[in-house]
Amino acid sequence: MSADEIPDELWRKILEIGVKSSTFSYKDLCCISISSRRLCRLSCDDSLWLLLLFHDFPSHIDSSSSSSQSPTKFIYRTRFEREKERKVAAHRRALLRKESVVSELGRRIRELETRLSEEAERFQGASMEFSNLQRIRQASVALNVWQPEVVRGRQKQMVEQNAVPVAGRLRALEMEMKLCKQQIMGVNRSLREVKKRFDIAGKEVESMTYHPLRDYKLIRSGDQVSNAKRKKLKTSINFPAKNPARPSKKIKLLHSESE
Template identity: 55%
Template sequence: MSASELPDELWRRILETGIHLSNLSYRDLCCISITCRRLNRISGEDFLWYSLLSSDFPQPHHNDPSSASTSSKKKSLYKIRYERDRERKRLAHRRAVLRMESEVAEHRRKVQELELQLAEEKEKMKSAVVELSNLRRVRQASVALNVWQPDVIRGRQKQVVEQCNVPVDSRINSTEMELRLCRQQIEGFDKALRVEVRRLEAAKEKLASVKYHPLQDNNLAPSPLGTRKKKLKSSSNVS
């Protein structure tokens, strides 16, 4: 017995069993509906679409205004529910992308802030190193004043010492302390920067995975339930 010789009741039972066993989706039913006039008529019957509606959207239908009219076709109700669910998923996906983009922007802001603080501390340390070097030369000059030297050299060293209004040893101690503090700050900023960069990279990877979510194609694609009529006309002569 060929497939065309099967009675309608047997076809109904085959399709119904496929839906109950989750082996037949709405896409499959739409594909079956464009094969011939007979299967188009059978696959559009309410009880099949009601089974799909109950299986894919199990929430109670009596609270849904779209299912209030008993004269409405279950296939139309399925299309309405499908498009609502697709829009809900699209919006949820969009919210997830926005949250991740905000997180990436926040990590990037923190990285830039830490880089700026690190650069400022390095500049402070560089200035402290230069100042410490100058103070040590001043101390050497003050020591050299007590040693016999030619008057020209002695005059230059005396001029260097006189330019320093604050005791040299005190300034050297404070500059060395500032230098140690700068090194500690640089070490802390550098460590925090490495951590924040890792967090930024992880957030960017997560954002990329969210942007290419499998639901994206379904969300952007038109509903297959509304694109079958033209195909049906071109294939109606098969039966």
């Protein structure tokens, strides 16, 4: 039997089953409609497009659309265009939000790098002053022993030019260098974390191409990771791993009863 010999009632049933089972979408009906005049007439049936309208836009169905005199295919197209505009606007907003996150992370990276440079310069200055004071302390100790007059005069001049108490300043510089090292370690750790978030956000921006079936909502990367960890932990708690080698108590009890 050829396709032309199939009655209209059977074609309508095939199309209705395809739409009800979600096998046929609006694209499929549009493709079918251009295959022949007969299928164009059958695929434009209001009952098929009403099923698609209820399936694709259940929240947009109201009494005015059901009582409207316009063809259901026209109503579906109107709803589809509105939904497409909404999704495009939502995609644009989500993209702008993600780009603002990338911009804020970039600003944070520059701020941390500036702070790291300042702490490094501070540490270098304290280290140089510490080395100079150590040489002055060694020169003051060396004045108590015999030395050639040239060396002794140079060391005496170095000690006399210093107006800072050496012992107290050395202790202060040791504490300052220790604090600088801690600050540098903390800034480096924060910088690595922010750079990692910046790379993830940048990849998300590159992958955020518009898709009509995707609902664009603001979900942070950190929330996704935490949700995945929480779900994994919950799964491991609710469904502990079983040892297939050990029979359960229920199986042992059944064996004992059978014996």
